[in-house]
Amino acid sequence: GRFRGEIEFRNVWFAYEGEDWVLKDVSFKVEPGETVALVGATxxxxxxIINLICRFYDVNRGQILVDGVDIRDMRQSDLRRQIGVVxxxxFLFSGDIKYNIRLNDTEIDDEKIREVARYTNAHRFIETKPNKYDEEVTERGGTLSAGQRQLLAFARALAFDPAILILDEATSAVDTETESLIQDALEKITRGRTTIIIAHRLSTVQHADKIIVLHKGRIRECGTHEELLEKRGLYYKLYLL
Ligand code: M5T
Ligand code: MG
Incomplete structure (x- = not known):
């Protein structure tokens, strides 16, 4: 069945192989359907945090729970379908646009590909390509702009209608038209899903239900935009100075 989409970090410690701690005693909980923004310096x-939720790596100490179950006890295939990641x-693969949306999931047919492309606003730019959905792209994007790659990635992440959406917002500049398509798509695709978004734009952060401010691997502050401004702490400094 579909996940409810609750995510909890319980005293998570993490280090990349042989390196210093990157996450130190990180605990937080995201309720189903909530949007949480992660902010903090480079x-x-x-x-x-995202790498751990996707199980690209595992925690050294502590636990990550989804719907109350430790993700290490979950099937990799369930995680892949219920957690959409951008x-x-x-990252694109050399092949056509269709392939870049469905990858190796043959369950996703042409109809489904068009449906998610429409839903994420990717359809509009795809229609402008000479070969439309059969347009070939390269790993570095080929004829696609950064914004178009972003919209394509949304479509790929949404293909299985995941309960959880994880977004690492692109820092690269896009033209204003694409920017508004992305903003519009974001509002649509996050609705009804638990979303964790690494946000670089104040416009994205402000709309989050909760903002987690990380500093050197620890949670420094947590709250809404208004609460954190009131605090005059790190968030205030990061976003308003
Ligand atoms: C946190 C190191 C990185 C930094 C710390 C992804 C990754 C990171 N690191 C590795 O050693 N190997 C890796 O594969 O971990 O890095 P981060 O989580 O990438 O930080 P960020 O996302 O908050 O930064 P940024 O620049 O994307 O805003 O010491 O070297
Ligand atoms: Mg990063």
Whole structure:
């Protein structure tokens, strides 16, 4: 069945092989359907949190629970279907646009590909390509702009209608038209899903139900935009100075 989408970090400690601690005693809980923004300076550990939820790595100490179950006890195939991920640097495969949306999941047919592409606003730019859904792209994007790669990545992440969405917001600049398509897609695709978003834009952060401020691998502050501004702490400094 579908996950409810509750995520909990319980006293998580993590280090990459042979390195210093990257996450130190990190605990937080995301309720089903909530949107949580992770913010913090470069190297604070934001991407590492995502790497752990996706099980690209496992924790050294503590636990990560999804719907109350330790993710180490879950089937990898369930996690893959119920957690949609868009990484910071959108990775494409050489092949056509269709392939880049469905990858090796043959269950996703052409109809489904179009449906998710429409849903994520990718359809519009795909229609402008000479070969449309059969347009070939390269690993580095080929004829696609950074924003178009982002929309394509949304479509791929949404293909299985995941209960949980993990987004590492791209830092690269996109044109204003694509920016508004992305913003519009974001509002749509996060609705009804638990979302963890590493946000670089204040516009994205402000809309989150909860903001977690990381500093050198620890949670420094947590609250809504208004609460954190009131505090005049690190968030205030990061976003308003
Ligand atoms: C936190 C190190 C990185 C930094 C710390 C992803 C990754 C990170 N690190 C590795 O050694 N190996 C890795 O594969 O871990 O890094 P982060 O989690 O990537 O930080 P961030 O996402 O908050 O930073 P940024 O620049 O994306 O805003 O010491 O060297
Ligand atoms: Mg990062």
């Amino acid at each position: 190297g604070a550990g934001k991407t590492s 990484q910071q640097d959108v």
